[in-house]
Amino acid sequence: MLDKLYPKDQIKNYLLIDFVLIVFLFYRVLRLDGALGLWSSLMLLLLFLVSFYFALWRRDGGLLAAVLSGLFVLAVLAVYIGPVILWFGFIFADLLGRSRSKGHIAIGSAGIALSFMFVFIIRKEPLLQISNAVYLPVMIIQTVYPIVIYIKEKTKSLQGELDAANEQIAKFIQQEERQRIARDLHDILGQTLMMIKLKSELATKWVDKDTAQAKRELGDILATSRTAIKQVRELVSEMKFISLPGELEHSVELLRTAGIALYIEYHGKTPLLSSVEETMLSLCVREATTNIIKHSGAKQCTITLEVKEQSYVIHITDDGKGVAQQEGGNGIPSMVERMQILGGSFAICPSPAGGTVLSLKLPIHQHEKEDDS
CATH class of the missing domain: 3.30.565.10 (Histidine kinase-like ATPase, C-terminal domain)
Structure with missing residues (x-):
């Protein structure tokens, strides 16, 4: 049931974090709604949730639209409540990094930087003043963060493809090794067993006519059997030089x-x-x-x-x-x-x-x- 509401590939690492951040955002906004009023705050928070949920499941242009919508909500809330709301932009920065398009990531990253500038311009608070100094590195980190996530996801995808390729190669090598063993059994042991067969036939012929010759043939069979055992041991370990x-x-x-x-x-x-x-x-x-x-x-x-x-x-x-x-x-x-x-x-x-x-x-x-x- 839960994997229908939240992508199962992200449940382990992100579900709890996203839930905690959203609860803190709601608490912060509803406690300090100020000039926005309760209903306006609720409408913006609803738009935030819709944008978040939409971005959660998309990797195409829909993700970019949802991220820009969510950033707009955070910027409006930050104007009325305070720049602290901009911290929640990490939610969308993280989702943006999962986009399949580098162009969408570039546009979204630019949107993050513009949302910061928009808030501080509207609030007429210089971004570089001492009280707001922390927000400049936050803005830089949020802007670069989607690129970091994109590289991470790309690496994970390539690693998955590499693992799949290695698995296929391993299966191929295993199959080739089986064929090699079968071939070597045929080539190496086949001749030795043929020798045993011929010697056995000769021993059968000589057993009534010449006992000494029959014994010699049986001795050859014993020696050849030992050779066969040695060949099997070598074949199990590795094909030896011949x-x-x-x-x-x-x-x-x-x-x-x-x-x-x-x-x-x-x-x-x-x-x-x-x-x-x-x-x-x-x-x-x-x-x-x-x-x-x-x-x-x-x-x-x-x-x-x-x-x-x-x-x-x-x-x-x-x-x-x-x-x-x-x-x-x-x-x-x-x-x-x-x-x-x-x-x-x-x-x-x-x-x-x-x-x-x-x-x-x-x-x-x-x-x-x-x-x-």
């Missing part, structure tokens, strides 16, 4: 286990890569080799690394079923996204000899190697 040479060695072992021969060819000196670049390329190689095992049906794979036209290019070629068999799943979009983040490119096309060629192209940047410790 060495490209180390990943290539791992790919050789993985593909060998799957019955696919992998050949690695280096054409030229490997350029200096940042930790992020090397990690992203390693994850792309990991994803590519995982896809070859899952989808290609290949027997042989070649990874070629070369520097070409100020770019570091990695070609991954297999002799499998071809592109059409490798377009599903999360792997390819993940590689595309990673290369886009690095400012590079990703391409996949049929191999002239049959199978698929996957290309990762990264622009070479001149920078120092980051500390990977």
Whole structure:
């Protein structure tokens, strides 16, 4: 009920203050109505209340009109009762500062200064005489006060917009982080789990034929499981640096286990890569080799690394079923996204000899190697 009579955004800070000031104003005017008379005083006080209430709910030109009306009432009362009534102008100075228009604030501030001058001119009391000396700083403060309130409200509004923007950014980052974790789970753990699966199948085959070989395969499964646990821990904390040479060695072992021969060819000196670049390329190689095992049906794979036209290019070629068999799943979009983040490119096309060629192209940047410790 109360928020329908008084703006709820101001109830906490201003309701009590405004109520006390209005009660004091009524008391002062009705006790010292003097030449105005009771009915004239009541009419002016009613106009004051209407102006105050109207200004309370408006932020447009209506606010300016209400403020000027209220200042006029205070000026008339001050002429007949005394300049002390001008102190109540702070009520309208405060409301004026909530206007959306700088022009309205300028006009209203000028109105405050004119109301002071009007009172002292009509009363023929010099504003600078000792008995009235306090009113000059009061006039200055009231004139500047709307500007201070305007800046405060503007800052509050901008802070609200900033908080809303930060909230949206936080939600976006949270969503991106979820996608990153899902992608990394797919890229990092997917290959490790594939290794466990292949080793388990081999152990099943060897368990009746060669117990010693089966035990070796089970030992590899145990070691790979420990690696998976370590990867999960790293993923929970932060994505760690992944060495490209180390990943290539791992790919050789993985593909060998799957019955696919992998050949690695280096054409030229490997350029200096940042930790992020090397990690992203390693994850792309990991994803590519995982896809070859899952989808290609290949027997042989070649990874070629070369520097070409100020770019570091990695070609991954297999002799499998071809592109059409490798377009599903999360792997390819993940590689595309990673290369886009690095400012590079990703391409996949049929191999002239049959199978698929996957290309990762990264622009070479001149920078120092980051500390990977």
